[in-house]
Amino acid sequence: MEHSLFSKPRDLFLDVVNPKDYVQIDSIAHIYQSLKSSVQKPLKMILLFGRPGTGKSMLLHKLHHDLSKHQKVFMFDIPIVDEDDFLRVLAERIFAYSPRETMTLTRFLEIAEAVSYTDVPIVLLDEAQLYSSSLMEKIRLISDARVIKFVITLHKTDKEEIIAKEHFQTRIWESIELHNATAEELKIYIQKKLLKANCFDVANMFNDKNIKLVASLTKGNFRETNKLLFSLFSLYCWYEENNPALIQYNALKSKWIEMAAIHTGLIHA
Amino acid sequence: MLNIQNLERRWLKYKIKFYAPYILGLIALLTLLIAVTYSKKSDTDEAKESIASPSKSTHEASSTVLEPSMDFVRSFQTTLPMNETPKAPLQKNAQPVREPLPVAKLVSTPPPDLSDEKSFSLNRTESKLDIETLERRFKETSNANLGLFIARYHYDHGNYSEAYNFALKTNSISNKIEESWIIFAKSLVKLGRAEQAKKTLQFYITDSNSEAARSLLDTIERGTFK
Numbered sequence: 197m198e199h200s201l202f203s204k205p206r207d208l209f210l211d212v213v214n215p216k217d218y219v220q221i222d223s224i225a226h227i228y229q230s231l232k233s234s235v236q237k238p239l240k241m242i243l244l245f246g247r248p249g250t251g252k253s254m255l256l257h258k259l260h261h262d263l264s265k266h267q268k269v270f271m272f273d274i275p276i277v278d279e280d281d282f283l284r285v286l287a288e289r290i291f292a293y294s295p296r297e298t299m300t301l302t303r304f305l306e307i308a309e310a311v312s313y314t315d316v317p318i319v320l321l322d323e324a325q326l327y328s329s330s331l332m333e334k335i336r337l338i339s340d341a342r343v344i345k346f347v348i349t350l351h352k353t354d355k356e357e358i359i360a361k362e363h364f365q366t367r368i369w370e371s372i373e374l375h376n377a378t379a380e381e382l383k384i385y386i387q388k389k390l391l392k393a394n395c396f397d398v399a400n401m402f403n404d405k406n407i408k409l410v411a412s413l414t415k416g417n418f419r420e421t422n423k424l425l426f427s428l429f430s431l432y433c434w435y436e437e438n439n440p441a442l443i444q445y446n447a448l449k450s451k452w453i454e455m456a457a458i459h460t461g462l463i464h465a
Numbered sequence: 466m467l468n469i470q471n472l473e474r475r476w477l478k479y480k481i482k483f484y485a486p487y488i489l490g491l492i493a494l495l496t497l498l499i500a501v502t503y504s505k506k507s508d509t510d511e512a513k514e515s516i517a518s519p520s521k522s523t524h525e526a527s528s529t530v531l532e533p534s535m536d537f538v539r540s541f542q543t544t545l546p547m548n549e550t551p552k553a554p555l556q557k558n559a560q561p562v563r564e565p566l567p568v569a570k571l572v573s574t575p576p577p578d579l580s581d582e583k584s585f586s587l588n589r590t591e592s593k594l595d596i597e598t599l600e601r602r603f604k605e606t607s608n609a610n611l612g613l614f615i616a617r618y619h620y621d622h623g624n625y626s627e628a629y630n631f632a633l634k635t636n637s638i639s640n641k642i643e644e645s646w647i648i649f650a651k652s653l654v655k656l657g658r659a660e661q662a663k664k665t666l667q668f669y670i671t672d673s674n675s676e677a678a679r680s681l682l683d684t685i686e687r688g689t690f691k
């Protein structure tokens with residue numbers, strides 16, 4: 197199983213976020229550039245939003261990875277939903293201050309003033325939809341005091357769009373929206389991923405019909421695509437071991453793509 | 466993990482379901498064709514049906530028999546004038562059956578089931594619902610960090626079997642998260658399975674050289690773990 201042709205491509209599509217796996221696609225590269233330049237502007241908070249699986253966390257991790265070479269930047273990928281904890285952890289990590297007392301906002305700002313870095317530290321908050329509105333308000337006040345520059349991600353669903361509007365569509369926010377990929381972009385995504393890992397033979401198995409089917413099943417969503425391809429290659433691993441004669445090496449089988457889609461729930465059957 | 470036979474079966478079912486409307490359309494088409502040729506050709510039957518008005522000519526009779534079949538055609542929602550030849554509706558009725566098909570059946574992604582998340586972000590008291598929302602998200606995202614978050618939450622709340630479960634899941638997503646291994650081992654001890662905890666830690670230490678794991682193993686062995 198481990199020297200299977202398909203186990204490596206399968207593992208490529210595990211749904212994990214690692215900046216080293218970042219794939220450059222034109223539209224994302226564009227967004228990333230504007231994100232990077234926004235970060236250097238003072239005052240404004242940056243909001244990355246979009247539906248689940250559109251690559252917000254990936255972009256945030258990439259930003260963290262790139263910025264941390266030159267400046268103070270802190271990633272919070274697990275939301276700290278308790279308000280006291282939040283300020284305490286922030287003070288601890290950014291200003292190396294671990295207090296015994298409960299941390300109020302005023303106290304926090306005092307500490308920040310006392311430390312006063314020349315460059316405003318950048319804090320990256322993933323999954324901000326998990327933060328309460330009162331905590332969001334505190335974050336805004338900290339940002340207003342120019343003590344910390346925040347970049348946050350928020351995943352929106354139809355319902356959450358309303359909250360997103362209320363909280364974030366004010367002028368203090370610079371919002372950047374991420375979308376699902378087009379079929380063309382998805383093709384680039386899949387191929388780049390496979391090629392980067394030297395899975396040339398498997399990359400060659402994708403024809404345009406395969407890509408179209410994948411794109412129509414996943415609607416160009418990165419996470420759905422990852423899940424679909426992970427189970428597709430798991431399927432290929434199984435057939436390779438149990439019935440190799442069925443495998444064609446010149447194209448992917450639509451049937452197996454659909455079976456994988458049934459497995460991941462993209463097709464209800 | 467993959468049940469290929471089951472998947473094959475479900476795929477077949479899906480394909481049948483997918484093509485069923487086409488097949489039904491085809492059957493309807495054939496039925497119609499037969500009905501029409503039947504009504505046109507079998508004069509004897511028509512004569513029987515027009516017993517009520519025996520004076521009618523065979524020509525008139527055939528036009529009265531045609532009407533019900535036109536209603537049938539209309540039920541397929543074609544907008545054909547009444548006196549058109551029956552051949553035209555035959556070709557047309559295939560389309561309305563075909564039209565609504567491809568997208569609707571094929572791309573039915575699950576709806577974003579995040580209806581609770583709104584209430585989560587507004588009402589973040591440590592209620593049961595919140596962690597359930599997170600667990601659902603974890604199921605959806607397989608985000609190891611979220612798995613760790615949930616494992617830690619359960620450990621802190623004394624739900625050691627849940628903590629054990631989520632740490633286990635987290636480790637299977639990423640076996641490089643030290644804290645997840647620690648929670649996993651600590652939960653095992655709490656669940657009265659110290660031996661297994663020790664084994665797990667020993668295994669993890671050889672793999673990672675983790676200092677934290679080593680000191681935890683120490684406290685367990687000395688019996689000072691609480």
Ligand SMILES: Nc1ncnc2c1ncn2[C@@H]1O[C@H](COP(=O)(O)OP(=O)(O)OP(=O)(O)O)[C@@H](O)[C@H]1O
Pocket residue numbers: 210211212213214217218219220221224246247248249250251252253254255323350351352418419422606
């Ligand atoms: N540019 C990219 N290059 C490589 N992989 C990517 C890229 N964008 C997204 N992915 C992959 O797609 C998957 C989903 O992306 P990500 O987790 O960033 O989505 P998200 O928008 O943060 O979703 P959520 O709202 O659920 O948190 C991840 O497995 C990630 O690795």
Ligand SMILES: [Mg+2]
Pocket residue numbers: 252253254322323
């Ligand atoms: Mg994310």
